Amino acid sequence: MIQLLVSPFLEGGGLKSFLMNILFTTVLFAGVYAVSNIRKHLITAATLGGFAFLGIWYSSIVQPTAGLGLALAILSVICQTAFIIYVIILILSSILQTTKVTIDTIYGAVSVYLLIGFGFALYYVLLEILHPGSFYIDDAHNLNNLIDWFDVVYFSFTTLTTLGYGDMTPVTAMARIVSIIEAILGVMYLAILIARFVGIFIAQAMASSKEEFFE
Numbered sequence: 001m002i003q004l005l006v007s008p009f010l011e012g013g014g015l016k017s018f019l020m021n022i023l024f025t026t027v028l029f030a031g032v033y034a035v036s037n038i039r040k041h042l043i044t045a046a047t048l049g050g051f052a053f054l055g056i057w058y059s060s061i062v063q064p065t066a067g068l069g070l071a072l073a074i075l076s077v078i079c080q081t082a083f084i085i086y087v088i089i090l091i092l093s094s095i096l097q098t099t100k101v102t103i104d105t106i107y108g109a110v111s112v113y114l115l116i117g118f119g120f121a122l123y124y125v126l127l128e129i130l131h132p133g134s135f136y137i138d139d140a141h142n143l144n145n146l147i148d149w150f151d152v153v154y155f156s157f158t159t160l161t162t163l164g165y166g167d168m169t170p171v172t173a174m175a176r177i178v179s180i181i182e183a184i185l186g187v188m189y190l191a192i193l194i195a196r197f198v199g200i201f202i203a204q205a206m207a208s209s210k211e212e213f214f215e
Contacts, residue, residue: 021056028053028083045086051079070129077126084119088112101200109194113160116189120182121156125149127175134175138167160186 028049032042056076095108127134128147135147135155155168159182170176 024056024080025053028080041090045083048079048083048086052076052083056080074126074129077122077129081119081122081126084115084122088115088119091115095197101197101204103201106194106197106201109197113186113189113194116182116185117157117160118153120160120178121149121153123178124152124156124175127172127178128152131172131174134170134172136169136171140167156182159183162187 032045032049054072054076091108091112095105095112098105124135135152137147137151151168158164158168159179162183164183170179
């Protein structure tokens, strides 16, 4: 969320990229720390996070456009995506196994929703690297005709929430298919999982209040 709030104020400078790298590196370390109590999860998360960390900063310093540098940048995006998917699976497995819905359960469900948005954004980055021109941005909103991290995050969350302003659109068949999948997933996740958790949480709170009243 901090990334989304800060990015618009840093347009057009190296400081923006540097800060985004710092923030995403923080996410990597936070994710690794969150699973550090279970050894097998720690090893997997640390491995994926390590490759992602190296790729993020290598790409920031060298700005690879071809060859080994580009391959490392692609590997970094893949590892970042895999890392987010792994964390999503861990959080979902935890909240789905809980016998009582608490406010932490709801926070976990919301965190998964946000991670889904960032995960699709990373996939869109990979898609644009492998197939340049997969997305089109209205010239009025993108004078330099370059798609950056904030652009794909913006597109991902407007798709996930089915808002769809239309100033950035998928062009290739693959980009359109993935966009459709994200839109469907976003609607179903809110309607089924989060709504269910909130409903159970409210029902539990009402039941608890009745018990206290009759006591």
